[in-house]
Amino acid sequence: MAGKWTVFVGTLIGSVIIVLSENAATEIALRRRQILLQKELDMMPGSGMVLSDSELKANEIIMNMKLKELDFCFMNPQYFNFSKHFFDYNNEVNKSELFKLIQKMPKGAMLHAHDTGMLNADYVLKLTYWDNLYVCFNNNNTNFKFSKNQPNTACETKWQLMKEVRNASENVEKFDNDLKKIFTLVIDNPKDVYSDINTVWSKFQQYFINTDGLFTYKPVWEQYFYDTLKAARQDNIMYIEIRSVLPALYDLHGNVFDSVFTAQSYRDILDKFITDYPDFFGAKLIYAPLRLGNRETIKEHLSIASEIKEKLPKFFAGFDLVGQEDLGKPLKDFLPELIDASDEINYFFHAGETNWFGTNSDENLADAIVLGAKRIGHGYALIKHPVLMEEVKKNNIALEVNVISNKVLKLIEDSRNHPLASFLANGLPVVLSSDDPGLWDAEPLSHDFYVTFVGVASKHADLRLLKKLALNSLYYSSISNKDRIVHEFNIRWTKFIDDIVRGKW
Amino acid sequence: MNLIEREVDMQLGSEVILNDDEKLANEILMHWKQKEIEESFRNPQYFNFSKHYFAYKNDIPKSKVYQIIRRMPKGAALHVHSSLMLSADRLLNLTYENHLYMCNNEDGDLQFRFSEIPPKSPCHTGWLLLKDLRNLGDATKFDENLKNYFTIFSGSGQGCDNVNDINTIWRKFEKVSKAISQLIIYRPLTEKFFYEALNEFYKDNIQYIEIRSGLKSLYELNGTVHDKLYMPRLYREVAERFKRDHPDFVGVKLIVTRHRLKTDEEIRKTINLAMQVKRELPSFFAGFDLVGQEDLGRPLSDILPFLTEAKNELKYYFHGGETNWYGTSTDENLFDAVLLGSKRIGHAYGLIKHPSLLIAVKQNDIALEVNVVSNVVLGLVHDVRNHPLATYLALDLPVVLSSDDPGVWGADPLSHDFYITFVGVASKRADLRLLKQLAINSIKYSTLDTKHKETLFRVFYTKWDVFIKQVLTMSTNIYL
Numbered sequence: 001m002a003g004k005w006t007v008f009v010g011t012l013i014g015s016v017i018i019v020l021s022e023n024a025a026t027e028i029a030l031r032r033r034q035i036l037l038q039k040e041l042d043m044m045p046g047s048g049m050v051l052s053d054s055e056l057k058a059n060e061i062i063m064n065m066k067l068k069e070l071d072f073c074f075m076n077p078q079y080f081n082f083s084k085h086f087f088d089y090n091n092e093v094n095k096s097e098l099f100k101l102i103q104k105m106p107k108g109a110m111l112h113a114h115d116t117g118m119l120n121a122d123y124v125l126k127l128t129y130w131d132n133l134y135v136c137f138n139n140n141n142t143n144f145k146f147s148k149n150q151p152n153t154a155c156e157t158k159w160q161l162m163k164e165v166r167n168a169s170e171n172v173e174k175f176d177n178d179l180k181k182i183f184t185l186v187i188d189n190p191k192d193v194y195s196d197i198n199t200v201w202s203k204f205q206q207y208f209i210n211t212d213g214l215f216t217y218k219p220v221w222e223q224y225f226y227d228t229l230k231a232a233r234q235d236n237i238m239y240i241e242i243r244s245v246l247p248a249l250y251d252l253h254g255n256v257f258d259s260v261f262t263a264q265s266y267r268d269i270l271d272k273f274i275t276d277y278p279d280f281f282g283a284k285l286i287y288a289p290l291r292l293g294n295r296e297t298i299k300e301h302l303s304i305a306s307e308i309k310e311k312l313p314k315f316f317a318g319f320d321l322v323g324q325e326d327l328g329k330p331l332k333d334f335l336p337e338l339i340d341a342s343d344e345i346n347y348f349f350h351a352g353e354t355n356w357f358g359t360n361s362d363e364n365l366a367d368a369i370v371l372g373a374k375r376i377g378h379g380y381a382l383i384k385h386p387v388l389m390e391e392v393k394k395n396n397i398a399l400e401v402n403v404i405s406n407k408v409l410k411l412i413e414d415s416r417n418h419p420l421a422s423f424l425a426n427g428l429p430v431v432l433s434s435d436d437p438g439l440w441d442a443e444p445l446s447h448d449f450y451v452t453f454v455g456v457a458s459k460h461a462d463l464r465l466l467k468k469l470a471l472n473s474l475y476y477s478s479i480s481n482k483d484r485i486v487h488e489f490n491i492r493w494t495k496f497i498d499d500i501v502r503g504k505w
Numbered sequence: 506m507n508l509i510e511r512e513v514d515m516q517l518g519s520e521v522i523l524n525d526d527e528k529l530a531n532e533i534l535m536h537w538k539q540k541e542i543e544e545s546f547r548n549p550q551y552f553n554f555s556k557h558y559f560a561y562k563n564d565i566p567k568s569k570v571y572q573i574i575r576r577m578p579k580g581a582a583l584h585v586h587s588s589l590m591l592s593a594d595r596l597l598n599l600t601y602e603n604h605l606y607m608c609n610n611e612d613g614d615l616q617f618r619f620s621e622i623p624p625k626s627p628c629h630t631g632w633l634l635l636k637d638l639r640n641l642g643d644a645t646k647f648d649e650n651l652k653n654y655f656t657i658f659s660g661s662g663q664g665c666d667n668v669n670d671i672n673t674i675w676r677k678f679e680k681v682s683k684a685i686s687q688l689i690i691y692r693p694l695t696e697k698f699f700y701e702a703l704n705e706f707y708k709d710n711i712q713y714i715e716i717r718s719g720l721k722s723l724y725e726l727n728g729t730v731h732d733k734l735y736m737p738r739l740y741r742e743v744a745e746r747f748k749r750d751h752p753d754f755v756g757v758k759l760i761v762t763r764h765r766l767k768t769d770e771e772i773r774k775t776i777n778l779a780m781q782v783k784r785e786l787p788s789f790f791a792g793f794d795l796v797g798q799e800d801l802g803r804p805l806s807d808i809l810p811f812l813t814e815a816k817n818e819l820k821y822y823f824h825g826g827e828t829n830w831y832g833t834s835t836d837e838n839l840f841d842a843v844l845l846g847s848k849r850i851g852h853a854y855g856l857i858k859h860p861s862l863l864i865a866v867k868q869n870d871i872a873l874e875v876n877v878v879s880n881v882v883l884g885l886v887h888d889v890r891n892h893p894l895a896t897y898l899a900l901d902l903p904v905v906l907s908s909d910d911p912g913v914w915g916a917d918p919l920s921h922d923f924y925i926t927f928v929g930v931a932s933k934r935a936d937l938r939l940l941k942q943l944a945i946n947s948i949k950y951s952t953l954d955t956k957h958k959e960t961l962f963r964v965f966y967t968k969w970d971v972f973i974k975q976v977l978t979m980s981t982n983i984y985l
Contacts, residue, residue, distance in 0.1 A: 023810055023813070023814070025813045025814065026809055026810040026813045029809055029813045029844055029845070030806075030809065031843065032844055033806065033840055033844055036843075036844070036861060036865075037837065039861050040860065040861045040862075043860060043861070070830075073802065074830055074833060075671075077670040077671045077672050078670040078672070079675065082907075083670070083829070127759075138673040164642075185611060190519055195550055196547045196549040196552070196555070197555075198548075198550065199550065200550050241747055258570055259679040260928045322979050325652075326546065355555070355764075355888060355890035355891065356542075356546055356933070357888070357890065357895055357931065358931075358932030358933030358935070359542075359546065359933055361649065362933075363509055366508040367511050370508065371507065378871070383895075383896050384859070384895045384896050384899050384932070385512055385513045385899065386512065386515065386896075386899055386900050387511045388508060388512070391508065410893075411888075412888070413888065413890055414829060414885075414886070414887065415827035416830070416831060417829065417885075417886055417891045421857075421858045422857050422858050422860075422896075425858050425859065425860050426860050450809055456831075457831070457832075458831045458832030458834045458858070459830070459831060459832030460835055461832070500645040
């Protein structure tokens with residue numbers, strides 16, 4: 001009787017029915033299996049979406065690409081990139097047809113991004129060609145300063161004019177390549193060098209310290225933001241919410257400006273950008289100072305936030321605290337101050353960007369929820385907190401997930417172990433973002449979408465997930481009236497789909 | 506409403522009520538646990554559990570938490586493959602038996618055969634007495650080399666540290682399994698091997714074991730080959746002898762297995778044999794399972810018809826979801842394991858990605874046999890803090906800890922898995938109650954009948970009290 005059972009699959013009024021011969025028990029088992037599997041697929045974001053005929057065709061094309069990549073790697077796991085370090089495969093991503101397609105895809109909004117981590121080392125290097133730039137090579141770091149004359153601030157060696165140092169070097173190309181290393185985390189042997197989370201974070205933070213004098217020069221600051229918007233638009237993003245510590249800017253005339261001014265300068269650049277590119281929808285600011293200091297410091301930060309909100313009500317989105325969560329102050333240390341301001345200011349807290357279960361950084365998640373955060377940055381550890389997961393779902397708090405960042409900053413190695421898989425399976429409100437893509441040579445969103453789609457989500461997840469993630473980014477943004485942007489998104493989406501179907505992408 | 510408290514009250518072990526002695530012991534245990542975690546939190550470069558198991562295995566004995574756990578009675582080991590229970594050192598000792606011939610086949614794999622005269626079967630290098638080979642040169646060096654065939658432990662972790670992909674690791678693993686099976690299917694060695702394996706588990710404070718094993722044809726020195734039912738009989742005899750020698754050991758049961766790459770016909774044959782074992786040795790037989798690398802093997806759905814057919818007669822203990830590949834047939838073995846009424850599920854690593862199955866597992870009280878060290882060594886996860894077990898514990902799922910193949914990577918029968926789970930996977934807040942509940946679970950979810958469960962519980966609780974007293978005596982110098 002072996003091998004005699006036969007399965008007939010037929011379609012009847014839209015539902016799949018399975019007719020079996022011979023073994024009723026098997027028939028029932030298979031039917032129950034189908035129901036159970038379907039029940040889960042129905043929970044995934046986007047599962048309720050009805051695709052148009054064109055979308056169905058595009059989906060077939062996309063799924064063919066995805067399954068081709070996955071099936072090959074399933075049989076040849078040595079070639080499965082997403083189980084490796086991002087730096088081991090980021091150059092290969094460009095070869096993927098699916099990646100190229102995702103680049104073209106309208107992705108909606110980028111909601112978790114740090115302003116001075118957006119552009120890569122090549123870009124930053126070009127900034128060092130600007131006039132009036134002085135450099136100071138210390139033993140453990142490098143400082144920059146734009147100045148008409150030799151700066152008089154502290155320097156272990158001496159301040160030199162960048163142009164002169166560069167010209168004096170025997171090999172400019174080598175000089176630039178060496179210089180570039182301080183503008184990136186990318187290296188050839190990340191596993192040897194970044195041996196633990198503190199090591200990689202210290203290099204990461206060193207980047208921000210090194211580049212401070214370079215970026216806070218007002219003209220550079222403005223150019224950098226302009227080019228960030230450009231990169232986002234280029235990556236088919238319509239709108240961004242940018243986190244900034246809002247450092248004091250300076251100019252060549254000895255002026256130093258305050259945080260409110262810095263916020264204002266962003267707004268001005270945004271206006272200019274939208275004049276130049278009217279198809280871009282805009283940006284908002286999340287003021288995100290470092291999670292250091294005491295309650296007094298936080299009070300001051302919050303009052304700056306209020307001031308910005310008052311002056312730039314449409315541009316200001318909310319407040320957050322940044323820095324390595326494990327080593328920074330937990331939210332609970334500032335609870336009274338944060339509660340006080342919570343009626344007035346929207347919160348977008350980083351929380352649970354940690355592997356340490358049951359520690360303060362882990363339990364920031366509970367505080368973020370209690371403080372009414374609109375969205376949570378990372379939420380990596382949420383998977384270990386069933387009660388908090390329920391709260392997030394119930395209160396519709398979006399999780400800003402940054403898969404590649406979590407890999408580079410040493411929370412996870414194999415992307416298939418990233419909790420995002422479970423967040424998606426549970427239908428949690430997820431948006432994808434990229435954190436500081438410039439430091440690891442990633443696009444503003446395309447790499448994170450690609451890695452998520454192929455390396456994290458279920459093999460079954462298809463175009464509906466991609467569309468839903470893009471729509472989520474609009475839905476969970478701080479834009480008050482979303483009709484216009486969603487409308488425009490749909491137009492662009494339809495065009496994207498048509499391009500795929502016509503093979504013209 | 507305190508969200509954190511609500512969660513802590515929910516996690517596995519939270520219902521355990523500690524008596525006064527246990528509370529004191531818990532303080533001592535937690536003192537050491539917090540100390541370890543806080544030191545690592547401040548100096549993550551020294552946090553072992555984010556590294557490969559091989560990189561820190563030899564440091565484990567230094568840990569005070571480990572020293573406590575090592576003494577703790579652990580109840581039952583419910584997910585172990587019998588041929589891979591014993592460490593390479595012990596296996597090496599077994600190669601000192603007389604009449605052992607050895608050769609290398611063309612792939613460089615070792616072949617073993619006990620025989621009075623050189624075996625006749627063709628072999629690439631020709632059969633030679635192992636004793637002669639050993640004495641040919643430096644015996645110590647020879648033994649070191651030989652040992653490498655019985656383990657995948659590389660000393661540094663570099664060998665398996667993500668340099669190798671999962672298939673490469675599994676190939677090495679299967680090679681080691683093969684070499685060991687070759688050695689131990691010689692009947693007298695089977696007895697010695699199994700008795701020693703039980704002894705290692707017993708010494709790790711395990712009171713009862715459910716082993717998984719394929720049915721192999723054992724042979725005698727004169728070449729006689731036994732039928733496949735001989736092996737379970739012999740296993741049972743050895744287990745009975747061990748029990749007689751160790752009255753505080755409660756016993757062993759057998760889950761009959763077959764490799765999941767085999768054909769319908771071969772698997773069906775094993776199912777029939779399993780039913781024969783069940784009829785002949787009803788108190789020794791536990792159930793049926795399929796083994797081997799899940800990704801590359803046949804999915805359960807492939808053989809659903811005859812697994813469904815046999816499900817009323819056999820209890821199932823299927824491996825399910827020992828994979829990272831979400832949405833693949835391997836991953837979906839979990840659905841079939843649940844639907845086929847599996848009593849427990851082996852690994853269930855992929856379960857975290859299946860919310861409806863998480864509910865089903867809880868509702869149907871299907872225990873998850875979690876093997877953390879195995880999952881690290883066999884390439885599913887690197888930093889154990891990312892192991893889904895953390896979530897299973899937080900959700901209070903029916904979890905039991907086991908060790909899969911501890912001999913192959915030189916782990917303690919259960920203590921390493923308990924220690925790593927307690928310090929590296931579970932919440933910093935998880936305490937003695939978690940450990941006790943995990944031990945209790947291993948008894949609760951064993952396949953023992955009520956009467957024998959009671960016996961096991963009695964033995965366990967007696968030992969538990971002794972253990973608590975031991976911990977309290979450790980306290981004298983604990984705060985120094």
